[in-house]
Amino acid sequence: MAHPEHLDLAARAAELDRADPLHRFTGRFVRAPGVVSYLDGNSLGRPLASFPARVHDFTTYEWGTRLIRRWDESWMAKPYVLGDRIGRSLLGAAPGQTFVGDSTTVLLYKLIRAAVDHRPDRTEIVIDDDNFPTDRFVVEGIAAERGLSIRWIHTDRTIGVQPHQVADAVSEQTAVVVLSHVAYRSGAIADMAAITATAHRVGAYVLWDLCHSIGVIPVRLDECGVDLAVGCSYKYLNGGPGSPAIAYVNASLHRELRQPIWGWMGAADVFAMKDAYEPADDIRRFVSGTPPIFAMLAMESMLELIEAAGIQAIREKSLALTRFTEELLQAYVLPLGATLASPADERVRGSHVTVAHPRFRDILDRLWERGVIPDFRAPDGIRIGLSPLSTTFTEVEVGVRAIGEELQNVLR
């Protein structure tokens, strides 16, 4: 398959790597022998090579030496200190509105419940049918238990949810609108500012799922007037498998909203061991159990790298990567009958590109054997995730070419 096109594109990839101002960061991650192209950093980000040393220090000095005293010294504040930092560097959130803890699913439950419980007069939750399963399932469960109905927005998967669709769906009956900022399949970016304003016009709250945005796309929560947001840290924040999630609650709602899982860490005075629960009057009231401190270490290391690179520069590299991916797909994969399942306009495209073909399921094993690891999303999508700080243009060329070759093999 060494036709001239391939040689040209491989040379272009090398050139892009040489010109990439963030290229130096790609060497900071653990090397994976046998993996020639990792295109799934948006499912599980790679670990930093420096991380084991950080765990060693943490275990020896913070946990092992300070022991229980460390809770007072720094761990009690950690979910909020780290949250504020993520808020400042990545989310456009002023301090005191963001924390780290729980799983995305649990945070979705707590914040959506907080929103609908505060609006007992309203009967509907609005969500789109292309939202991630856990978002839809949480909403389905809450609707069932609170006797609410769900108004589904039927999304064109390739372009994602549009502001006019939200305008059509919301009404004075809407308690909360639950949407993903970047669609998990197509990578389509929703218009956060316009949609939030649309929901607010009818007095509804908006919750944004930021799982595919945090760490790769600059987000402006305060500026957009967002009420609630939730995201995960194991994708572009490289927090490790099952690392804790991130929640944002706009400061204007702290005294209004209450979440249903009352625990000691959300109480006004944690160690008073009082008889009755009295929630803290700030962001802490959205916290329930003991914060997962140890599980925050990896995302904290990655956040340092992200801050060193800067989120704008990361977005620029992300755009260059998705642009090049599209070019590679045009050369290697689309001619075989595959179709682009992501927005064509890069301004509304996140950091992954999805391509569809009915035979893609049949080539996954072969790709893995070759050390090419994209993601597969049922029924027929290969999702090419491009994590800017760890991904080289060269590995994208190698990976997309392999997808083309293996597709050609099964079509023969």
Place this chain on the structure above:
Amino acid sequence: MAHPEHLDLAARAAELDRADPLHRFTGRFVRAPGVVSYLDGNSLGRPLASFPARVHDFTTYEWGTRLIRRWDESWMAKPYVLGDRIGRSLLGAAPGQTFVGDSTTVLLYKLIRAAVDHRPDRTEIVIDDDNFPTDRFVVEGIAAERGLSIRWIHTDRTIGVQPHQVADAVSEQTAVVVLSHVAYRSGAIADMAAITATAHRVGAYVLWDLCHSIGVIPVRLDECGVDLAVGCSYKYLNGGPGSPAIAYVNASLHRELRQPIWGWMGAADVFAMKDAYEPADDIRRFVSGTPPIFAMLAMESMLELIEAAGIQAIREKSLALTRFTEELLQAYVLPLGATLASPADERVRGSHVTVAHPRFRDILDRLWERGVIPDFRAPDGIRIGLSPLSTTFTEVEVGVRAIGEELQNVLR
């Protein structure tokens, strides 16, 4: 203060250490310079010295090299494999009933909600007023949202909740009884078998909080016919600050009960990305979000040590430690007017001993300066936690003697 009594007791401690069949394990933990007596392993267990190397291996090989493929290879099963192992080695639970995930608070919420939602005809939750704050707060929150009432058992703190009190409290109106197996203040062990049977006689479910039992006291969940149990892993399982919790749901209830936080990891077919939520028909239905794999590593290492020692031998050392602690208190602290706030009968005492004095709050800083670290529980209790695998008799002697000396100093 080097009176003969001290010399005798220090010598006795050294002798007990020499005779201790588990003594070799005490050297396996990270050394803490300046800490001469750590008596708070039941708040935060110490890290194993081998743990950083384990994280290095995990980061390099499992996470860093297998990357996303590791989910299929082992991580998806991990919460249940580790849960089953904890079930078998520590909880007397047959496979398929235990998993690791979420925080204790979130698990309490999910399981208590599952119980009360399945009993819409019943109007009460029974709980004792000495239960840990988070347990009480979760119950308070659930009662508020579900329109249930709480029937409080008023416990004599020193002896803990008694079966006859539960018999008096429960009725045909009781949906669920929520109790701690070992009381967090006094260490009193509740009669799990008798109380569970008492609750079952009126058709109520029972949830046991095992936070102060797991890893230190043999528990027999299946044998006692327990319905639900929850516990944490950062105490005697040394899982690290904020490590995930453990849940048990009796197999007979898997199809009956549903929990309210519907997420993709609890769905019958996780990667089908289906339109509607259909819960798994086994223990997985109690899981919500992505499992906290990385955060399970430390407890897994400790579990190996616990299994090597054996839970019966651990309980025997725990008894020897609490017995010696009582002897030390008699010599150094009780003569100064402090009182024992734990059961006198060691058969119903867990692995910590609490002693009370109105001036204890005033000596904490001094104790910490001396490297003596017990726990303090408001208003006046010093809790001496004895984690058998990491605690020497010598450090207990040093610690309790320091408590006596510092109390004497403030009373002067």
